[in-house]
Amino acid sequence: MRLQVDPHSSTPPFEQIRTQVIDAVRTGALTPGDKLPTVRRLAEDLGLAPNTVARSYRALEQDEVIETRGRLGSFVAATGDATHRQVQLAAVAFADRAKSLGVGPDEALQIVRAALGLPG
Numbered sequence: 356m357r358l359q360v361d362p363h364s365s366t367p368p369f370e371q372i373r374t375q376v377i378d379a380v381r382t383g384a385l386t387p388g389d390k391l392p393t394v395r396r397l398a399e400d401l402g403l404a405p406n407t408v409a410r411s412y413r414a415l416e417q418d419e420v421i422e423t424r425g426r427l428g429s430f431v432a433a434t435g436d437a438t439h440r441q442v443q444l445a446a447v448a449f450a451d452r453a454k455s456l457g458v459g460p461d462e463a464l465q466i467v468r469a470a471l472g473l474p475g
Contacts, residue, residue, distance in 0.1 A: 356384045360401050368403055372411035377420055380431055391421060391429040 356379045360368045379385040391397070394412060398405040412429055415421040422432045453463040465475055 358397065358401065360403065368401075369407050369410040369414070372397075372401075372408060373414050373418075376411070376415055377418070380420055385431045387431050387433045389431045391431070393428060 356375075358372055358375050360371050362368075364371060366374075376385065376391070385391075391412070392400070394405050394408045397403075398408045401408070412421065412423070416423055416429075419432055419434050421429050423429045449467070450463065453466075458466070468475060
């Protein structure tokens with residue numbers, strides 16, 4: 356995976372890095388367990404201040420896209436895609452709520468299919 360920063364973009368460099376890493380995880384270019392470059396190495400490669408890259412990594416860690424393992428470095432988290440993780444959490448919340456309301460699995464799935472615009 357090769358990251359690039361457009362210095363003329365209205366999007367701040369730290370956000371460009373964050374977005375590119377998330378996209379790489381979504382497309383499979385980065386998979387859980389893949390090691391990311393060190394903050395200093397990536398900053399040097401992109402011609403940025405190390406604090407800019409560190410800010411991106413902190414945001415990615417907060418989004419649960421990456422995890423930092425001390426001196427070992429930063430890796431793509433097992434949960435990987437933050438969007439996927441959010442959808443999983445929403446699905447669990449929906450399932451719990453449907454059960455508490457007495458809605459059976461078949462009816463719950465029909466409701467989800469309808470919400471997604473899929474045929475019954």
